[in-house]
Amino acid sequence: EEFGFLTPSDSVSTGSSIMPQKKNPDPMELVRGKSARVVGDLVTLLVLCKGLPMAYNRDLQEDKEPVFDSVKAVTGMLEVSAEFAQNVTFNREKIQKSLPAGHLDATTVADYLVNKGVPFRTGHDIVGRAVALCVSKGCRLQDLSLDELKGITPVFDENVYDYLGVENAVKKFVSYGSTGSECVASQLDFWAAKLGIDRNAYSHRQ
Missing domain, CATH: 1.20.200.10 (Fumarase/aspartase (Central domain))
Incomplete structure (x- = not known):
């Protein structure tokens, strides 16, 4: 299946x-x-x-x-x-189990590099090389060691791991209307109140 x-x-x-x-x-x-x-x-x-x-x-x-x-x-x-x-x-x-497939956190790592002052197109290339390394090793971005990441660019430091992994990546989306966990929860609360729905009644389905 x-x-x-x-x-x-x-x-x-x-x-x-x-x-x-x-x-x-x-x-x-x-x-x-x-x-x-x-x-x-x-x-x-x-x-x-x-x-x-x-x-x-x-x-x-x-x-x-x-x-x-x-x-x-x-x-x-x-x-x-x-x-x-x-x-x-x-x-x-x-x-x-399916979420890590496809390196969904790659774009978030590019955003991390932008926050470090790296132009996005340069960050795009850097993350592309990191993904290529993952493909050759058969691993995820979050599985790469800091030394391996620094081998691609010295801009990486320890806090890059706050951006790696699907759950961490999703948490970084904080702009209004984004798909970040807090934003989605806020919209669910808003519409539940507007429609008079008790969200707790559906908590087992979340």
Whole structure:
């Protein structure tokens, strides 16, 4: 099994007509399909408005159908997506084991070098050489010794390890709207309060 990061329950999936072991996430496939319809509605509106000089023109009587169609489609997509999200089980252990693959902390190390005064394009090259060393050794960036890192550039020092590893890398994203742990938690709290949802009721699913 190549991924296996999540398993949908039987209530939100169907079987395969030929493979007995397979589960098809039909609701999300339909959501994906509906998105094409919504994009089509957007194109309709853009083409409708592109030639209008100003104010109201009779052309705009044609805007109702794509707008109403989009609202109906997106409302249904959100309802289906919410139902699906509540009926999947995440394989946290497998996800955790897969995270180090691909050197996801490489960009964060480049940011570390920028903070040290290294131009980004130079840092990009430095981290590329570090990744190449990892590939040759069959290891992760965080597994390289400080001497090995300093062999690439003396700019590296002990605190580089605060940027290495997926968990450390994610913590470094702190700008508003970023994917950092604190930013995501803040957004979850905001929307839980806005929607009147008790996050603790879903803590077992995080």
